[in-house]
Amino acid sequence: MQRLQQVEKRIEVRPLEQVAAPEAGAAAQTATTQAEPRIDITPLTGYSDLDRALGISSVAFHHNAYTRLTIVGYPYEVSGSDNTKASRVSGYQEDNWFRRYFIGLKRDISLSVKMRSGSYEETISLATLSSTSDRNGLSWNRDVVHDVTGFPWFLVTRDASAPVPRIAVQARYTRAMESGVATATLQATLGAIKAVSPQSTVVTTLSEPATRDRAAAIDQVINNLFASEINETHHSDRNLVWWRADGGIRVAFRVPKSTSDWNGQYDAIGSWAIGFAPPRPSLFSEWHICQAETPAYRCKSDYATAEQAAYATKNAANILRYPLIKTSSGVITIRKWILQEDWYTSAQSSFIGDARSDKLTANALCLTTAEKVTELGLNDIDAALVTWAMMKGLPPARAMDATAWTAPDCAAITQRVG
Structure with missing residues (x-):
């Protein structure tokens, strides 16, 4: 148990002085833990859990409500201020023609986030940095996302089977041969490099650059004949019990100062806060x-007040115009969805103008409409609003x-939404 506690402390990445002391009798082991060297096994990325760091909020996340993913970016810039100010600019470094001619390289480094x-x-995709260097020249592409909005809302149900959102943040670096040399044998490639390289029987200031370039080219052929x-x-299940409006996770993205040295120093290029929007009881x-x-x-x-506010601002036309999905053939609104459903068309043909019979048909239609809306993935509040x-x-x-x-059930829905 003591060992498990130590592991958990390292995962939380808190200063040792903020970590509660282990049980009595483990003082010697605590001293050993403090003296242990610690390593960062993910040098491209930094991860921090703001929800746990800030503690459980006094405002609990309400189930049977909708939320959606939120992403706020803080890429560093020289012109930035406070926590977004960069200390230097990363330029576009060129490879010389000799290296480009024989060793076409494509480098990509990216940061992405997946939520399920x-x-x-x-x-x-939060950031993608690419460079291509070959006999046709050089090209660079740098794509950085600042803020991402407009994610779809999803329902967090109140039952025990409600899924727990999982966030995975991935940094990936690839380096691959781009020219035809990549398919040649190593010896043939080395022979071609030597054939076009300036030759000299003595090292002089005139021959040093060519010798250095040839050696570098050979090293790269050996190291890069196959893609690396x-x-x-980082995987994180987000228990919404810990949800905070100012919480979520913060991910920092780092790149090496030198593309040829991935075991050296790293520079941070920015960070992104990933969280969830405050819950809302209704889509409408x-x-x-x-x-x-x-x-x-x-x-x-609170939930009850927000629910009543949703009822107070209801509008039948707006609800029926709400888009459920956009396809290549057009937008399917709630109105269009209802009108094309067999249970609705069947009920419409069952009305005969008789008060008693039509109330029975209407009552069944109200119940079916509410049931079908919840089957879509909406909550009971929106099921009542759509039925209304x-x-x-x-x-x-x-x-x-x-x-x-x-009819009783139709009247109950009308009374509920006001």
Whole structure:
């Protein structure tokens, strides 16, 4: 157990003075732990858990509500301020023509994040740095993401089977031969390099550059005849019990100062905060459950108040226009989805203008609509709102008694949403 506690402390990456002391009787082992050398096995990336560092929030995450992924980037720039100011600029270093002609190299280093919750997955590239050097010249591509918004909302259910969101952050470096030399044998490649290299029987200031370039080219052929790859991945299950509006995880991205020395010094190029938006009880309302209102979030302090605010701002036309999915053939809104469902068209044809019969049909339709909405992955609040919008916003059946929507379950939904 003591050993397990020590492992957990190293994972949390907290200063030793902030770590609670082990059980009595382990003082000698504690001293050994403090003296142990510690190594960073993921030099390209830095990881910190802001939720755990800040502690459980006084505002709990409410289940049966929706949230979505949030990503805020802090790439470093010389013109930046505070925690985004860079100390220097990374330029574009050229390879000489000799090296390019014989050793075409493509280098890529990237940072990406994947979030998975149940069957829902998102993958986002945060930064990609590429360079290609071959006989055709040199090219560089640097793609850096700052903020990412507009992720889809997903429901965090209240039952024990609710999936736990998992975030995986991966840094990857690849280096591969790009020219036709990569397919040649090593001896043939070395022979070609020597054949075009300036020859000399004595090392002079005139021959030194060519000799140095030839040696470097040979070294690279030996080292790079086959592609090399580095992968670093951090996995984190995000227990929303720890959720905080100012929490999440923070990932730093680092690159080596020299592309030829991956065991040397590294420079940080930026960091990204990855978290989840404050919960909202309805897709059809902008009200969230949070304490401090911001331009991005309208806040109510508790679930019940946010739910009532969602009902108070309901609009049948807006609910029916809500897009469920966009396909190559167009947008499927809630309205279009309902109208194309067999259970709805069947119910419409069952209305006959008789009060008692039509109330039974309407009651079954209200129950079925709410059930089908929850099967889509929405909560009971939105199931009630969609059912209400169906009653208020869709044209009634041609033969339908005016009192049909007063059926018990339909009336209960109308009373619930107000």
